[in-house]
Amino acid sequence: MSETIRRPVLYSAVQPSGTLTLGNYIGALRNFKLLEKDYDCLFCMADLHALTVRQEPAALRRRTAEVAALYIACGLDPEKSIIYAQSHVPQHAELAWILNCFTYMGELSRMTQFKDKSARHADNINAGLFTYPVLMAADILLYQANVVPVGADQKQHLEICRDIANRFNGIYGNVLTVPEPYIAKSAAARIMSLNDPTSKMSKSGEPDSFISMVDDADTIRRKIRRAVTDSDGEIRVDPENKPGVTNLITICAAMRGCTADEVCALLAGKGYGALKDYAAESIIEVLSPIQEEYKRLVADKAYLNDVLKNGAERASGLAMRTLRKVYKKVGLYQL
Numbered sequence: 001m002s003e004t005i006r007r008p009v010l011y012s013a014v015q016p017s018g019t020l021t022l023g024n025y026i027g028a029l030r031n032f033k034l035l036e037k038d039y040d041c042l043f044c045m046a047d048l049h050a051l052t053v054r055q056e057p058a059a060l061r062r063r064t065a066e067v068a069a070l071y072i073a074c075g076l077d078p079e080k081s082i083i084y085a086q087s088h089v090p091q092h093a094e095l096a097w098i099l100n101c102f103t104y105m106g107e108l109s110r111m112t113q114f115k116d117k118s119a120r121h122a123d124n125i126n127a128g129l130f131t132y133p134v135l136m137a138a139d140i141l142l143y144q145a146n147v148v149p150v151g152a153d154q155k156q157h158l159e160i161c162r163d164i165a166n167r168f169n170g171i172y173g174n175v176l177t178v179p180e181p182y183i184a185k186s187a188a189a190r191i192m193s194l195n196d197p198t199s200k201m202s203k204s205g206e207p208d209s210f211i212s213m214v215d216d217a218d219t220i221r222r223k224i225r226r227a228v229t230d231s232d233g234e235i236r237v238d239p240e241n242k243p244g245v246t247n248l249i250t251i252c253a254a255m256r257g258c259t260a261d262e263v264c265a266l267l268a269g270k271g272y273g274a275l276k277d278y279a280a281e282s283i284i285e286v287l288s289p290i291q292e293e294y295k296r297l298v299a300d301k302a303y304l305n306d307v308l309k310n311g312a313e314r315a316s317g318l319a320m321r322t323l324r325k326v327y328k329k330v331g332l333y334q335l
């Protein structure tokens with residue numbers, strides 16, 4: 001059966017190369033089920049992108065299914081949204097090749113992520129790392145996506161995707177939808193590293209610098225207790241001078257669905273110990289029902305396989321339409 005798309009299309013992808021963090025939850029996952037109301041959504045596990053750095057094969061395989069399970073545990077409905085693995089839809093690699101021929105070496109070498117990653121993986125500066133943004137453009141353009149939620153680190157990649165689409169359309173007519181960045185209605189809180197609150201919380205940081213979405217209660221308490229604060233002892237928002245305390249307040253507010261001021265008022269006159277306890281318990285309260293559902297889902301391999309298979313079939317049906325058009329436009333022989 002072919003998929004019919006009526007509402008604007010939202011495309012989102014994550015590399016299944018590590019665990020998802022509390023930062024991912026607050027910045028993205030907790031809003032997914034709201035997006036589902038207004039958009040036709042695709043949620044992709046970008047396993048091909050993950051291969052641009054060396055992966056442990058068994059771990060990559062396992063994490064791909066785990067991300068899908070977490071998405072569903074956070075409330076996504078796999079009947080509505082298309083949840084799938086990138087490698088299950090061959091059209092991604094096919095469109096990426098075509099788009100490679102419409103992308104300049106110069107613009108790819110200006111990508112900051114390429115420069116950063118080649119510095120960090122100096123022993124493995126492979127061509128995939130270089131053409132990473134082209135595969136990402138293919139991901140988005142295959143589905144004629146209207147909006148793509150991206151964090152600051154992916155903005156440049158969305159920009160080059162738009163440039164490639166405009167370039168292609170300039171030559172062949174309006175073939176590809178030029179995507180816009182998705183801007184959340186309420187500005188997303190930026191969650192910082194626990195041991196270096198001036199940098200973003202990231203799954204590639206030190207283990208104690210982030211809360212994994214699947215950390216158990218004791219681990220969460222321990223990590224929060226160790227979080228870096230400051231020595232003035234006052235609980236107030238001041239990102240400049242008190243980034244650690246501000247980060248904990250931000251986390252509390254996000255978990256409780258209240259404002260930072262309300263958190264400060266509640267804890268006024270108390271010490272950082274109280275702030276940390278409150279933060280840890282707030283996180284645990286939100287994450288534990290999700291974790292329970294997650295555990296149930298990862299244990300049900302048959303169900304997850306069904307979801308991924310169904311997602312891949314639906315995605316492929318949509319992707320095929322764009323790819324056919326593109327092949328025809330560029331002059332590939334049609335049978």
Ligand code: TRP
Pocket residue numbers: 011012013014015046049135136139140148149150154
């Ligand atoms: N590069 C993105 C990241 O690391 C993941 C990604 C791959 C992506 N393809 C995408 C994000 C398409 C948005 C749209 O976060």
